Amino acid sequence: xxxxxxxxxxxxxGISERTxxxxxxxxxxxxxxxxxxxxxxxxxxxxxxxxxxxxxxxxLMLRLREEKESKLKGGIYYRTQIDLTYNSNHLxxxxxxxxxxxxxxxxNTLGITTENTRVDxxxxxxxxxxxxxxxxxxxxxxITEPFIKELHRILKSNTSDSQKPWFMVGDYKRLPNEVGxxxxxxxxxxxxxxxxxxxxxxxxKKVELDDIIDFHVRLERIHPxxxxxxxxGRLLLFWQCLQNGIVPFIISEDLRLYYYRGIQNWGxxxxxxxxxxxxxxDQYAALLDYFKIKH
Numbered sequence: 564x565x566x567x568x569x570x571x572x573x574x575x576x577g578i579s580e581r582t583x584x585x586x587x588x589x590x591x592x593x594x595x596x597x598x599x600x601x602x603x604x605x606x607x608x609x610x611x612x613x614x615x616x617x618x619x620x621x622x623l624m625l626r627l628r629e630e631k632e633s634k635l636k637g638g639i640y641y642r643t644q645i646d647l648t649y650n651s652n653h654l655x656x657x658x659x660x661x662x663x664x665x666x667x668x669x670x671n672t673l674g675i676t677t678e679n680t681r682v683d684x685x686x687x688x689x690x691x692x693x694x695x696x697x698x699x700x701x702x703x704x705x706i707t708e709p710f711i712k713e714l715h716r717i718l719k720s721n722t723s724d725s726q727k728p729w730f731m732v733g734d735y736k737r738l739p740n741e742v743g744x745x746x747x748x749x750x751x752x753x754x755x756x757x758x759x760x761x762x763x764x765x766x767x768k769k770v771e772l773d774d775i776i777d778f779h780v781r782l783e784r785i786h787p788x789x790x791x792x793x794x795x796g797r798l799l800l801f802w803q804c805l806q807n808g809i810v811p812f813i814i815s816e817d818l819r820l821y822y823y824r825g826i827q828n829w830g831x832x833x834x835x836x837x838x839x840x841x842x843x844x845d846q847y848a849a850l851l852d853y854f855k856i857k858h
Contacts, residue, residue: 564594565606572604588716590707596754597712597734620703621808622857627699636669639854640699643801643813644668648691650815651797654822657684664688683722690718691794698802705765706802708757714795715788724790736789743827747786756785770807772844775800776836780829810851810858812843 567575572592573583587595587602594605620628623639630640649657649664658681663673667688673680694717701710716733724730729737735753739746748756764770764778779796786792797814804811814822818839825836851858 566603567606569602569604572608588709588713589701590705590709595709597731599731599734621805623811623851624699624702624805626854626856627702627805631696631699639850639856641668642850643811644692644695646815647695647797647801647813648688650813651794652684652688652691653816654814654819655793657681657687659684659688668692683724686722687718690720690722693717694794694798695801698798698805702802702805706761706799706806708754708761711757711787711795711799714798715791718791718794730789735787738789740786740789742783742786742792743823745784745827747784753785753787757782757787760785770803770809772804772809772840773833773837775803775807775809776829776833776840778803780826780836783826810844810848812840812847814839814843815846818843 630638821839
């Protein structure tokens, strides 16, 4: 297949290059993929005017968007940003405390610390805030490969990993990796498996909690990125719940072992992971009740 550049596509349709890049990143051009930081666009690609899901905006989604735009502190948007960012990063080894995470979100500074702090922990915290904003902004959009890659690009931008020539920020892994001692999909097969996963998921007429969990486990077992898979996966969990009117959930530190055991046993004993997610869901539902948000 013949591919053209962003500038060529922009010229072909009379749009700016910035608009063309945004269309690539948000899944509005079929068949695009990244090579490093360069978008490759099929020469015969057409613009897709809408990728909106059929789901209506839920009270939670509307509240998150309102509070995000108004920069309200102390509401559900504020709590979601801090709780989801702290817990998801902490599961992956971040040394920042919840208070430091809160301070970064509120002031864009770290505050006083008596311990050595990794620069990457700070950068990835700020990036994760941006990822959550991206999810909220696109919550009603159909999830696509470019969207998944864009979450990874935002999360890992300007980190030490992004300086490594073999590390593909915003693109699938080049080197084989494993998770929990288990082999994952080989780099050359990642696109095929992610495409099949999205096809199966998007074909569902009604999405239930188990469907979202199953998507998460399958994505983690593919392990499409060199690093950042868990955080991208948990951001997608939040996105999918928000999109389908299901109460979202945040996997906290006290659920860590149950969460990883559940992923390992999914397909054999689904109750492990389902019960863990339901427990986390109850915790988020309590927040919604506190903030008087219907669910």
